[in-house]
Amino acid sequence: MxxxxxxxxxxxxxxxxxxxxxxxxxxxxxxxxxxxxxxxxxxxxxxxxxxxxxxxxxxxxxxxxxxxxxxxxxxxxxxxxxxxxxxxxxxxxxxxxxxxxxxxxxxxxxxxxxxxxxxxxxxxxxxxxxxxxxxxxxxxxxxxxxxxxxxxxxxxxxxxxxxxxxxxMLEERMGRRFEKVKKSAQASFVVTSKCDGCEFCYRICPTGNIEMVYGKPIFRLNCTGCLGCYHRCPREAITFNRRVSTGHYPNHEAHFDKEYRE
Missing domain, CATH: 3.40.50.360 (Flavodoxin domain)
Known part of the structure; x- marks a missing residue:
């Protein structure tokens, strides 16, 4: 089969x-x-x-x-x-x-x-x-x-x-949850001075929610909540505008190198 x-x-x-x-x-x-x-x-x-x-x-x-x-x-x-x-x-x-x-x-x-x-x-x-x-x-x-x-x-x-x-959950809660998550990147993510403009986050975002403006990532309103940009940033340059837990999960064991944009 x-x-x-x-x-x-x-x-x-x-x-x-x-x-x-x-x-x-x-x-x-x-x-x-x-x-x-x-x-x-x-x-x-x-x-x-x-x-x-x-x-x-x-x-x-x-x-x-x-x-x-x-x-x-x-x-x-x-x-x-x-x-x-x-x-x-x-x-x-x-x-x-x-x-x-x-x-x-x-x-x-x-x-x-x-x-x-x-x-x-x-x-x-x-x-x-x-x-x-x-x-x-x-x-x-x-x-x-x-x-x-x-x-x-x-x-x-x-x-x-x-x-x-x-x-x-399907008919009442899921849609509201998705709308909240879509806006979460723009509301929560901060790009620090560690960013070197490599565009990796732009290329790996599965929803195309990241745009590069003057060499820095800008987050739009279509986030799916995967946190791939945060965990996989080679410079660890993406963080949150509020206190969160610590660490990153680049997950090298998965050999996940898919990019959706050039």
Whole structure:
């Protein structure tokens, strides 16, 4: 069975999962979701995976937008087995159940859902993990990914657990949360004198929310909350205008070097 793995990743955790799954399957490819938002020409295969992180107990806004607006434009007729794998820290919240409803409303049956634990990278609340913690998470993640790959290879049927208030979160809370997050970068990020104008943050932003003005990044109003610009800045030149936890998570282990703009 051929696999198309549709992936969204900010700091690289979800990309690592997608890449390990790609290696585990004989015929698989990764397609990054941001690349499809303006050019939905990908041909889907018999097995399709959706791999993404959990933000605020929800799917990222970009993933929701992809399911709602891009996926219906694709030819879904070859798809026989659709699976979702998320990355999370403690709780997966409503990420699986909301994805299931969104997919079902667009004619896609979700056959399998699972998740992999990684460090929490939401630096406004949590301190970045140290080397030992990263090694611990990656070691356990590798075992879980191999198990997930085996189950997917067997076409295991495992629909997601639907927590209480799923419909409420989908219809009442999610939109308001996304609107708040979209404005968060402009309201919260500060560029320090460490910035050398390398444009790396501009190139890696999955929503194109960063523009370069006079050699410095300017944040617009379409942030998805991935914090990739903060964690992956080679100069650690992006910070917050308020007190937050400390540290960065460049996540070199993921070998995530995707750039969306030149």
């Amino acid at each position: 051929n696999h198309t793995i549709l992936c969204f990743s900010g700091t690289g955790n979800s990309y690592h999962v997608a890449n390990r799954l790609r290696i585990a399957f004989e015929n698989a490819r990764i397609v990054m979701i941001p690349d499809l938002m303006d050019d939905s020409t990908v041909e889907l295969t018999e097995a399709v995976g959706l791999v993404f992180p959990t933000y605020f107990l929800l799917p990222p806004a970009t993933v929701v937008e992809f399911i709602e607006t891009v996926l219906p434009k694709l030819d879904l007729s070859p798809v026989q087995y659709f699976y979702v794998v998320t990355t999370k820290n403690l709780s997966g919240g409503w990420a699986h159940s909301i994805a299931e409803i969104l997919l079902r409303d667009r004619g896609v049956a979700l056959s399998y859902a699972s998740s992999v634990r990684f460090p929490n990278t939401y630096i406004p609340l949590f301190t970045a993990p140290n080397i030992m913690q990263i090694e611990f998470y990656y070691k356990h993640a590798e075992r879980k990914i191999l198990k997930i790959a085996q189950e997917i290879r067997k076409e295991t049927i495992r629909p997601p657990f639907r927590p209480p208030f799923t419909r409420y």
